[in-house]
Structure formats: structure tokens, C-alpha cells
Amino acid sequence: MSDQVQKKRAIILFNLGGPDSPEAVKPFLFNLFNDPAIISLPNPFRYLLAKLISSRRAPVAQEIYAHLGGKSPLLELTQDQANALQTSLNDSDNGFENRCFIAMRYWKPFANETAKQVKAWGADEMILLPLYPQFSTTTSGSSVKDWKEVCRDIDLSIPMKTACCYPTNPGFIDATADMVKEGYQRALDQNKGAPRLLFSAHGVPKAVITRRNDPYQSQIEKSAQAVVDKMAIPGLDWLVCYQSRVGPMEWIGPSTEEEIKRAGKDAVPLVIVPIAFVTEHSETLVELDIEYREIADHLKIPVYERVRTVCSHSKFIAGLANVIEETQSALDQNGVDTDSGQTRGWWCPDDHVCATAKQPG
């Protein structure tokens, strides 16, 4: 046995965050709308608009979270993922003592608290891992930018590597395909005909894709295609659609709601697959399970099955561990790989497309 002291590697898991009480809903919404990645206006306009929109939306959002006991379950489920990933990394022979930390973008634990914990632990290096398989400037890009600013503020200057995206990571795809197969079988067992699969992702405004060169939509399509390939069901009826539209701007489509209505006209059984979320929260437990189900019932859609998100599925956790080791080894071997278009310390398995997206603010 080696008596060499192991280096400490901090793995930072990023997600959006969610309110932990009814009183937290309004400030959570303010933080979200005051992010230049969400509303790319200069201040004071963004600040004022964020105040206005968060005040107006708070009662609607409070009703949404009331279905979940007044709070989002996102943090607890992310903690389960962090524990499972830390165990998996420390059980394998990667030469590090690994510790997983969580930084949420719009509610606690915020990046600055987490970065202080990373510093206090005495980490030698860190890997940033957004819990978004598909990169968007509105999510992963915003979290990574915020994290880097906080590290500068508290003078945490250790080597940092970023795993920007993993839309076709085999662990993520296999775990999703396993869950979809179960949901598809439950729908088939009701003997109402061959189901249609709706891969439902959180939408973004169209301008995010076109003006920022954001790869989100193309990576969503790649994830859905990879799951369909893995399922290998001949003649499968499937498509990608987008949920959770807010505000007056034009969003990418088709919308999940439109597709549920079309399924009503076609009288086909539906299986809804969340493809951009890896944990349960308001967008799955309320929007998909309550609001969209009500529309489906009203339209007398013969079957409405919602597939669960991957959460701590062992194949997904193994996939995240692979993403970490790929990021580590790619950047250890190549250092700063400018020739292949890599941003410094940034590993992108999708032809480096994330490095070309324009992060506002």
C-alpha cells in the first residue's frame, strides 16, 4: 500500500436551485430574472424588470410550489446524486481523494458559500460538473461564469477543469432508455395502441439559440436520438418538444402543450420523457404530472405516462463518473488544447460547440 498523500479533488455539481419555503419564492425568482444569461439587458433596466416580473410571477409560482409542500425537492435529490457520485469516485482507482460539493445558481447553497467550503477543505484542484447534460448559456454557462467570478473574489486559485456537456454520454443515455422502456411498457400494457413518445425539454427563447449560437437545442435533439437508437423499437413514433414557456418572447418549439393537443386529435397514447432534467422538481412534478395531465384527461387521451428522471440511477452516476475522468484525462494530457478549439481548462465532447456560444453579461 502506498503511503503517498492523495491529492484532494473537489467536484462541483451545479444546478438551478429552487425555493426552500413559500417566502423564498419571490427572491428566488428575482435572482433568476436578474441574471444577464436570462434577461440580457444592461442595468438598471434588468434589475427593475427583474423586480417587476418576480413580483408578478410570485403568486403563480407559489401555487406551483404549494403542490410540493411549499418547497422544491431539487436540493435533496441533488445531495443524493452528490453522495452517490462521491462514493463511486472514491471506490475507483483515480488517485484522488474526491469530495462532491453543490452550488445552486438562484437559491441556497449559492456559489460563494460553496467556494468557501472548497477552500476550507484545502482542495488541490477542482472539476466543474453542471447537472445539465445539454449545454446552454442560460444554465451551465451562467453557473460556470458565476463560479469563476466567486473564485476570483475569494482568491480560490487552484487548477479548474470544466465538463461543459455530455448530451450522449452512454451512462446518461442508458439510464434514460431504461426508464423510458419501463414507461413505454406500462403504456403498452393498457392495450390502447402504440404510444407516441414526447421528449419534453425545458424551452428557451428563440433568440438565445440564434443570437448566442447556443448549442442547447441541437444537443437536446442528439440526446433524444441517442435514447431512441438505444431503445431500438422498429417504427417508434417520437418527437422532441419544449415546456415551461414564460414571458412574451417567442420560444423554441413545438411546445409540449401543442403536442399534447395534437395527440388528443390523433387519439394516441402518450409517454412523456423529460430529457433535459436529471432530477424531479416543479417542472416535472407539477407541470408534467398535474397541469399537462389535466389537459390530457380533458382531451380524453387514452394513456398518459410520465417517465421519471434519472436521479441517482446507478448507470447515470457511473456516466457522471466517466465524464469526470474524461475531463481530467483529456485536459491532463493536452494541457491547454488551443489547436482543437478548446477554451482553457474546458472539455467539450460535442465538437467544442459550447466554447463558441456567446455568454452575455
Ligand SMILES: C=CC1=C(C)c2cc3[nH]c(cc4nc(cc5[nH]c(cc1n2)c(C)c5CCC(=O)O)C(CCC(=O)O)=C4C)c(C)c3C=C
Ligand atoms: C435545462 C434546464 C433549464 C433551462 C434551459 C432553463 C431556462 C429558463 N428558465 C426560465 C424560467 C424559469 N425556470 C424556472 C424553474 C426551473 N427551470 C429549470 C431548468 C431550466 N431552466 C429548473 C430545474 C427549474 C425548477 C426549479 C425547482 O423547482 O426546483 C422558473 C420557476 C418556476 C416557475 O415560476 O415556473 C422560472 C420562472 C427562463 C426564463 C429560461 C430561459 C431563458
Ligand SMILES: [Fe+2]
Ligand atoms: Fe427554467
Ligand SMILES: [Fe+2]
Ligand atoms: Fe460542450
